[in-house]
Amino acid sequence: MRARGGRVTTARRSLLEALFASSGHCTAEDLAAIVQAKMPDVHISTIYRNLDELERLGVLVHTHLGHGPASYHLASSPHGHLVCERCGETVEAPAEMFAGLARSARKRFGFRIDPRHFAVLGACAACVAAEPAPVSFAGRRKFTQRGPGGSLGDR
Amino acid sequence: MRARGGRVTTARRSLLEALFASSGHCTAEDLAAIVQAKMPDVHISTIYRNLDELERLGVLVHTHLGHGPASYHLASSPHGHLVCERCGETVEAPAEMFAGLARSARKRFGFRIDPRHFAVLGACAACVAAEPAPVSFAGRRKFTQRGPGGSLGDR
DNA sequence: GTAAGTGCAAATGATTTGCAGATGT
DNA sequence: ACATCTGCAAATCATTTGCACTTAC
Numbered sequence: 385m386r387a388r389g390g391r392v393t394t395a396r397r398s399l400l401e402a403l404f405a406s407s408g409h410c411t412a413e414d415l416a417a418i419v420q421a422k423m424p425d426v427h428i429s430t431i432y433r434n435l436d437e438l439e440r441l442g443v444l445v446h447t448h449l450g451h452g453p454a455s456y457h458l459a460s461s462p463h464g465h466l467v468c469e470r471c472g473e474t475v476e477a478p479a480e481m482f483a484g485l486a487r488s489a490r491k492r493f494g495f496r497i498d499p500r501h502f503a504v505l506g507a508c509a510a511c512v513a514a515e516p517a518p519v520s521f522a523g524r525r526k527f528t529q530r531g532p533g534g535s536l537g538d539r
Numbered sequence: 540m541r542a543r544g545g546r547v548t549t550a551r552r553s554l555l556e557a558l559f560a561s562s563g564h565c566t567a568e569d570l571a572a573i574v575q576a577k578m579p580d581v582h583i584s585t586i587y588r589n590l591d592e593l594e595r596l597g598v599l600v601h602t603h604l605g606h607g608p609a610s611y612h613l614a615s616s617p618h619g620h621l622v623c624e625r626c627g628e629t630v631e632a633p634a635e636m637f638a639g640l641a642r643s644a645r646k647r648f649g650f651r652i653d654p655r656h657f658a659v660l661g662a663c664a665a666c667v668a669a670e671p672a673p674v675s676f677a678g679r680r681k682f683t684q685r686g687p688g689g690s691l692g693d694r
Numbered sequence: 695g696t697a698a699g700t701g702c703a704a705a706t707g708a709t710t711t712g713c714a715g716a717t718g719t
Numbered sequence: 720a721c722a723t724c725t726g727c728a729a730a731t732c733a734t735t736t737g738c739a740c741t742t743a744c
Contacts, residue, residue, distance in 0.1 A: 391698060391743050427701050432734065453733060466650045475648050484639025493630050494664025495621045505656040509649025546718050546723060582726050587709065608708060
């Protein structure tokens with residue numbers, strides 16, 4: 385099924401391997417790091433170009449999990465994301481959780497939602513518990529995904 | 540109620556006026572344009588700093604309606620957004636549309652969602668109707684919000 | 695052989711930051 | 720007076736693009 389419509393280059397093959405290896409939620413830079421471990425000359429712009437291409441082919445999708453870079457993962461098993469605004473914790477939300485929203489969006493506005501492209505932000509269980517007082521949603525402050533380790537085994 | 544904790548400067552007052560005048564969904568640059576119409580020397584960085592400040596005070600919130608710049612609006616009347624990936628059409632989604640999602644997120648993950656911060660993308664009624672064949676969600680391509688007119692009266 | 699793909703450097707767009715000078719209280 | 724704000728220029732971060740050169744087919 386590889387690269388229908390284009391050429392099979394080493395950079396492309398390597399990018400796909402990186403995607404399969406690190407199942408889910410890598411930034412372009414994460415993937416670049418993995419690919420460059422074997423092929424140091426593969427440039428980040430090539431990564432971006434191929435991610436674009438693979439997305440156009442429907443092989444993968446990108447998602448915005450918050451401020452900061454986009455995350456890429458294979459298109460199989462469609463799911464949305466819940467991301468904690470405090471700690472960056474990300475949980476995959478199965479498509480059926482969006483069924484109610486999808487239905488009312490369609491009914492009221494004729495709108496068909498795609499719950500995959502942008503994450504739903506909020507507060508994870510741990511952060512809700514650790515909260516001082518229920519002051520609505522004031523004190524938000526920018527957070528960064530991607531733990532101290534940088535790429536890959538992130539969290 | 541103005542600027543509790545800080546000073547009342549002309550730039551700040553003017554920014555608030557711009558926000559009240561153009562009810563809802565302005566980018567920082569839109570707001571800068573409005574402010575600069577009267578005070579040409581107010582710099583965009585000042586706009587950003589004050590938007591940050593006002594958000595910290597809970598006066599306004601920012602939302603990401605897609606790729607591209609963030610939108611700011613007054614914190615009153617909490618609502619989410621549905622944004623068409625094809626044409627950029629934006630509709631305000633009343634909070635209760637997210638009730639089902641909020642409930643299942645809490646039940647399954649202890650997660651408390653904030654439907655305001657990121658928009659839910661998808662396809663608006665017009666674009667769904669104009670669609671050739673139901674090819675799932677392949678052919679996405681980047682879109683730009685902000686119609687030809689630029690700031691303000693945008694749609 | 696030739697068009698598609700690549701590496702690199704430079705451009706882009708949105709936002710942030712350092713700093714010296716201006717201004718609200 | 721003096722800390723807070725502001726204007727400006729430069730920095731940053733994620734991503735894109737132009738171009739000359741390689742490479743898969």
